[in-house]
Amino acid sequence: MIRHFTLDxxxxxxxxxxxxxxAAQDAGIYIPHLCYNPEFVPHGSCRVCTVKANGRIVASCTTPATEEMQVENETEELQGNRRELLQMLFVEGNHVCPGCEKSGACQLQAVAYYTGMLAPEFTYFYPMRTVDSSHPDVxxxxxxxxxxxLCVRASRDEDGKNIFSIDGRGINTxxxxxxxxxxxxxxxxDVHDKAAQVCPVGAILPKHEGYNIPIGQRLYDRKPISVVGDVADHQEE
Amino acid sequence: MTDIKTLETASSPEKLNRVVIEPVTRVEGHGKVTLLLDDNNQVQQARLHIVEFRGFEKFIQGRPYWELPVLVQRLCGICPVSHHLAAAKAVDQLVGVDQLTPTAEKVRRLMHYGQTLQSHALHFFHLSSPDLLFGYDDAVAHRNIIGVLQDYPETAKQGVLLRKYGQEVIRLTAGKRIHGTGAIPGGVNKNLNQKEREFLLQDIDQMIEWGKTALELSISLFEKNLPNSRDFATNETNMLSLCREDGGLDIYHGGLRARRPDGSLIIDGIDYRDYEDYIHEQVKPWTYMKFPYLVAQGREEGTYRVGPLARINNCDFIDTPLAEKARLHFRAFADEGLVQSTLAYHWARMIELLHCTEAIRDLLNDPDISGTELITKGNMREKGIGVIEAPRGSLFHHYEIDEGGLVTRANLIVSTTNNNRAMNESIRRVAIDELNGRELTEPLLNQIEVAIRAYDPCLSCATHALGKMPLEVQLVDAEGHTVDRLYKNANGDVSLCKIEA
Incomplete structure (x- = not known):
């Protein structure tokens, strides 16, 4: 039996x-998200997909729809919350869009644009992090x-390799x-592993390729992420 | 008569009055000039300082090599393409590619001609022409591009549109006007399609005409006050540039060529990957910027200049007819040897601007520019060196990487560094010829800046807001008390503030 809920x-x-x-995706309605990928068990960690369901703040990727549920998605309040979350993600890491090879095809950047975030406003953390270039291809x-x-889930659930894990606590995670x-x-x-295909940002990347796609032809150069969809949907292109 | 060589370091600086020009205006980036004067206003020391620390060579360590052309171009907002391409040429070697496909090389060349065209137009029309058209002592509020727009609207319009055209060439080859991504390891990521070629071709004949007009203007300004043009800030140096194997002018690729002031060759056809055997850098305690010199000539005699003056002096011919005709006229100006006049930089710059318009036309009509073979592959190497003729002169990029492809070492010698010693000597020449024994005034100090501007230095390789730069000049006595203060605020008003004892 088909049931219904109300979204905006x-x-x-x-x-x-x-x-x-x-349900929203099946209906062609975009709810911004980063850690969600329909191929894997929802995780609910990035909180970018947060909506209001019957007045409660919930992650839409982990909350089951119920009959006659009243859901708010594209409200200014929720978009504002998402911008704040994204602001924090940007300053916690070192996201230098202008020089990044993933620019124009990065889900973090695309979601930020979608929610109206144009530049980081919080103080940068400038964490000391490294680049692991020990693998020949990635x-x-x-x-x-x-x-x-997503790489943790893909490597564990689809590749069966358990190569990635999350370690540490709090800001040291x-x-x-x-x-x-x-x-x-x-x-x-292996470069063909599923875990090599799912990264929504520029953290796990094939080597030697960089800027092969010219500006103007990159994934999100012409249309917003709400129309184009996730990075992972386009990995084979 | 003051000996220019004594002006680098005064013997008793603590007893001298200090005059500072900071920032130097109408140049790219931020620099300052310090003058030390004795009680009779005789200049005892004159130095050009580059006060910014960029740090690129350090912070690209640990980054993947394929990022280099995109990362390091952010040294500059005026000629990022030069850094983009010098890095790309170095990265080609890292990926084991010594020969690009014809399409890749021609798209890169087109990008570089567009870059040189826009940079030369910007420098000549926007930054330097106010001095040359109105005189060094014209009112400050009028001596700028807005003044040019008011008094010479057609000239200003042509300058602005020449620059715009160059920017459009960059956009269509690199993806955007500033900080594009066109050059990638072993080639380019796009060609020019038919529509893009037609778009650029529709205006190219007009650009060539305006290039001719710009050249004529530069010559007439040079000839207007010939003794001054010939001698102002002039110092005799060697000249260094890339040169094509057959001696032709080439701003994208070639061997290193250096000439002595008498025109004789010091080096020629040198593979630029061996640059460390021929060029060393001297460090001095008073500035962040190094002083390169030709090893064979030694530190003092090995001073050289780079940029348009060096390139037009060094090459045997230019392969586009209008520019070649202009080169012959230019070289005839020197009875023997090289043209050494510092103000002839502008003349040489406009010959190159005209050459760029002709070369762009030829490339747009070349079917290779729309070819589809864009990338060449090779086997990885650990070291890559790329050299290009940036608008301001020879630009060296040198990278080394580890097995994983991460940068372990970088050395960049930018054009302005190559001219460091010569620029310092030019301001000393102005100090001796124009400032010695005279009262401090803004027009006099502007002559120092006119000398620096001739070189078109990129002091920090970054853009700045034209006309909004405050300028403060202080006269400080031997006890450190400020005696005189000249201040130019953001709207161009100049005020002289007498400090009471």
């Missing part, structure tokens, strides 16, 4: 067990990791590699 005043159908995010730039855990040296080059990671 619009009636949205959903199936039993679907989350607000899944580099990890830890400066850009936003801890979405960081991505770590499962090898004695901590280097990607000492794992059996």
């Amino acid at each position: 005043g619009k009636k949205i159908p959903f199936r039993e067990g679907q989350t607000i995010m899944e 580099a990890i730039d830890y400066n850009r990791c936003i801890l979405c855990e 960081h991505l770590t590699v499962n090898s004695a040296s901590g280097k990607l080059g000492d794992t059996d990671f």
